Amino acid sequence: MNAAIDPALIEEAARWFVLLASGEATADDRTACAGWRTADSRHEAAWQHISAATARVSGIPRQHAQASVAALNATGKDQRPGRRRFLAQLGILCAIGIAARQGWRQSDWSADQRTAIGEQRDLTLADGSLLRLDTDTAIDIDFSASARLIRLRRGRIMVATAPAPSPAATRPPFLVETAEGRVEALGTQFVVRQESDSTQVTVVQARVAIHASLAEGAPPILAAGEAARFGRQGIIAREAARPGSSAWIKGILVADDMPLADFVAELARYRSAPLECAPAVRQWRISGTYPLVDTEGALAAIGRILPVRTQPLHPEDPARGTLVVAR
Template structure:
């Protein structure tokens, strides 16, 4: 489970303190007490440290010494101690894998980095667009055209071919039925939006599948398939470098914009339900943040150069 917003903010504030020497013994002791107080704090620190490794690092010796002192007085079991050492010491491994990106994604047939959008013409003539931080394995054989979405979002315009075109996510398998569709993978489910033709869905849970027609979208995961809703034009607009918002919650908009920025971009729950309308060029995410701050009762808080949150004007 992802750390809560409040814990992430606390972790970011502590990171800013420790990264700005001189750090007093009292400050270091207070950080150690905070870190050892709750497992959620350790998880939040892991997230901050993993992201920070792309930009700046505290000396490894500082982590080891502080962790040893904090754990010595925390009263945790050996298993818990080892787990928290892994949190503090393992962030370098997470960074090496791209902020926790699975190694398999780095070895994918096609992938994009932060802020990149790519379009690829496949061997059968199908057109594949990859959104930011996306990885796809392509496995064509004499009998099947198979794509594996390892992370991120894709838009596919299929070409006529006697072989079935299948797309796998960790939440299920999709079969294109002469179609144009997009798939966005999330932690708990994948979102399918169909713009032409139809797509057959087979959830990995083994629950009954269904065929989704053009003009509709659903989420599918371990709980089955959600009720269908009208297909969101935003789910293909990104392929043209545009982030659409049509009466969209700010929190949802920020979560998608975060894929196009390095570091961390989060939204305070107190403003997450503000509604947003507009079309925003993804080529300049910083300009989008400035536009949001100029049109909504929010402020852009930069606790660190790579840690940005959208917060209420007051508080």
């Protein structure tokens, strides 16, 4: 998805596209659409984006399409009888605009592999490499004679690359691509996490090379026991891997003098309903090991260690989330 295109223009292009494809467009409609496209290069870019996106329309989640149709019906526009039959199509195309506004995250419906919140999954790749997907993770897999590429759309993965079938075997490099660049495996086991504005890498065995998308020069190399966070320009921070940073692979959260806010935020990734930390206790520290598969048990455990308790985030509706507060 081209992030440079204004989502409002994508939605406008979607309306023009469906109108012209509906069989209901008049000569004046077609002239007006042509005028709109030529009036601004950004309009034409939006039109081309929608033209390409229609090939993927059938996979857009039903709830997105239904929400778009409902919104369109509420406007009272395009309600002439001859056009009602393609309102659903229009809603689906406008859902593309909604996805554009919400970014890469909302495109996960088309990912090759996904995990639900609270789920972890193991995969064996075509070359024998092992992959573990953490909670709420989405990836694409591009394996062929010329590529071994994992695109991490969101979430966190652990990669354990398989050795070459023979010492003389030549294979394409094993790469994990994120929004900020690529991580190249150098015979290794490592963890990659896509954060909101950066990529976090932790090396468990051997080494990796960090190829930030806009960086120049030789890529920095991380060795076993090192971790780094990088953006498109290069490495932002580099340090020794924190104790237990890869324990999530075994379903465990290891806290080593961790701020309670960070602890709660990590648990929240494994819960469908929101989990938040009250400002008064955010900087309290906690240590220990806690189960990620039983977040309620983990919350009960910290209540035995620290003077905290849980309460509904919205008292009028306890199902809408949980807040950790001081006792």
